[in-house]
Amino acid sequence: xxxxxxxxxxxxxxxxxxxxxxxxxxxxxxxxxxxxxxxxxxxxxxxxxxxxxxxxxxxxxxxxxxxxxxxxxxxxxxxxxxxxxxxxxxxxxxxxxxxxxxxxxxxxxxxxxxxxxxxxxxxxxxxxxxxxxxxxxxxxxxxxxxxxxxxxxxxxxxxxxxxxxxxxxxxxxxxxxxxxxxxxxxxxxxxxxxxxxxxxxxxxxxxxxxxxxxxxxxxxxxxxxxxxxxxxxxxxxxxxxxxxxxxxxxxxxxxxxxxxxxxxxxxxxxxxxxxxxxxxxxxxxxxxxxxxxxxxxxxxxxxxxxxxxxxxxxxxxxxxxxxxxxxxxxxxxxxxxxxxxxxxxxxxxxxxxxxxxxxxxxxxxxxxxxxxxxxxxxxxxxxxxxxxxxxxxxxxxxxxxxxxxxxxxxxxxxxxxxxxxxxxxxxxxxxxxxxxxxxxxxxxxxxxxxxxxxxxxxxxxxxxxxxxxxxxxxxxxxxxxxxxxxxxxxxxxxxxxxxxxxxxxxxxxxxxxxxxxxxxxxxxxxxxxxxxxxxxxxxxxxxxxxxxxxxxxxxxxxxxxxxxxxxxxxxxxxxxxxxxxxxxxx
Numbered sequence: 169x170x171x172x173x174x175x176x177x178x179x180x181x182x183x184x185x186x187x188x189x190x191x192x193x194x195x196x197x198x199x200x201x202x203x204x205x206x207x208x209x210x211x212x213x214x215x216x217x218x219x220x221x222x223x224x225x226x227x228x229x230x231x232x233x234x235x236x237x238x239x240x241x242x243x244x245x246x247x248x249x250x251x252x253x254x255x256x257x258x259x260x261x262x263x264x265x266x267x268x269x270x271x272x273x274x275x276x277x278x279x280x281x282x283x284x285x286x287x288x289x290x291x292x293x294x295x296x297x298x299x300x301x302x303x304x305x306x307x308x309x310x311x312x313x314x315x316x317x318x319x320x321x322x323x324x325x326x327x328x329x330x331x332x333x334x335x336x337x338x339x340x341x342x343x344x345x346x347x348x349x350x351x352x353x354x355x356x357x358x359x360x361x362x363x364x365x366x367x368x369x370x371x372x373x374x375x376x377x378x379x380x381x382x383x384x385x386x387x388x389x390x391x392x393x394x395x396x397x398x399x400x401x402x403x404x405x406x407x408x409x410x411x412x413x414x415x416x417x418x419x420x421x422x423x424x425x426x427x428x429x430x431x432x433x434x435x436x437x438x439x440x441x442x443x444x445x446x447x448x449x450x451x452x453x454x455x456x457x458x459x460x461x462x463x464x465x466x467x468x469x470x471x472x473x474x475x476x477x478x479x480x481x482x483x484x485x486x487x488x489x490x491x492x493x494x495x496x497x498x499x500x501x502x503x504x505x506x507x508x509x510x511x512x513x514x515x516x517x518x519x520x521x522x523x524x525x526x527x528x529x530x531x532x533x534x535x536x537x538x539x540x541x542x543x544x545x546x547x548x549x550x551x552x553x554x555x556x557x558x559x560x561x562x563x564x565x566x567x568x569x570x571x572x573x574x575x576x577x578x579x580x581x582x583x584x585x586x587x588x589x590x591x592x593x594x595x596x597x598x599x600x601x602x603x604x605x606x607x608x609x610x611x612x613x614x615x616x617x618x619x620x621x622x623x624x625x626x627x628x629x630x631x632x633x634x635x636x637x638x639x640x641x642x643x644x645x646x647x648x649x650x651x652x653x654x655x656x657x658x659x660x661x662x663x664x665x666x667x668x669x670x671x672x673x674x675x676x677x678x679x680x681x682x683x684x685x686x687x688x689x690x691x692x693x694x695x696x697x698x699x700x701x702x703x704x705x706x707x708x709x710x711x712x713x714x715x716x717x718x719x720x721x722x723x724x725x726x727x728x729x730x731x732x733x734x735x736x737x738x739x740x741x742x743x744x745x746x747x748x749x750x751x752x753x754x
Contacts, residue, residue, distance in 0.1 A: 271535030294527035304395035309388030312402035337394030428528035451671035452570035479512025506551030621748025635667030662705035
């Protein structure tokens, strides 16, 4: 019986007891006395039972609470590394499910205010700047595929709240064929709430099939009517005064393509972390990365001023008509990767420039994983090869080297590039060598590489040279898998790099070295090895020995006492080595 029911019985018992007691006062009948005693005993029993039941329920409740606080269902999940204490098991399961679906903490996002306050991380000088009153209007384009609805709504709120109404022409949502139901009718109804107050403020474009980031951005550009377009991810929040410094810069120069500075929104706690302004660039995989500004920007000693940048990360702001004149984005790029690098190269070669604007800041969620594709490597390689074919001229082979692909017959369809090559001719764009010399001289041209890929010995053809454990300096012999630890490079001066090659002149590779004593080869920082005069130069021709020029010992393989094969240095016995890809016969 529940406590509430027992309380009712107790109350009734007391009432009966009182009535009987009154009867007893009026009559000293022994039978009435016995009845009174029996009722009194029953009332006492019920009172004791109620007290015991309360104790039992309190113990059970304590055990449940303790269990919820202690037990973690997903101790290895990145989501719960620094977040999620106190969640029930049901809440943990829901949070993890949404995390796997979206790559960030949707469970928490759904519980945060849509108009939350984020810290102002700009340089203090930004707040003192003034801008012209007659700035151009801006269309803000938000690109998404299966984004969390609360994240999109928060982006919309931040844009409306922090962009002057006279400047904000419209917000355009571009849905690249999302399958989440809440992104359809429910989001449309939410948009209508804004459009009732200001008709046409928010537009929505939905693809009939998934077409990738490049096409989604083009669709947004086509729907825009503002003088300037800001093409953003949907998982962002804009900072205070984000638009004015961008619009002022474009008003001064319509050919400049801009990027704000991204602050990082942690995927688990949704906390905003400050990022400082840096240039946006890439390596020879055409994968974007941060880079230092040019030396003159640092000499200026004003971190609030715009800085020149070799490329853009993907979020960009440009005059709408100028972006159209130079070809917007390449529709031939698929899914993800490389489209931003292609735009950056094209802008510089074809009459524009790119700058990062530190006084414009956007908080951007960095996903723990990208759920919209199981393997991004394939579209990234394909897109990189497409960019190389159109824009990189005699340096296009560097993309093949970076991805360890043969120079010919790689079997990857990059699509029809004739239209983009015609655009390059029409715009009278500069050669890529000009870009390397004037825009991005920090990119190493790799002109001396003559062979690359896996290196294996005819004695054990299924085994390759491998960089071995890292950190560490001893190369090993390992079954061939052809991934980065086994990527080797031979250049004209006789250096052999093992374990990948760096894309930039300020980096150093790891060179194969003969220590001069013992039988074990070593790896050493190439720049440091040159200064020290170490034995890092080898004579090698395809299908022949690898012989150190200084020690005259050969790199060979030998069987140890444990029957395993090892890389060794010894007097040459005629063992032959073959490198996977050859650029020029050697």
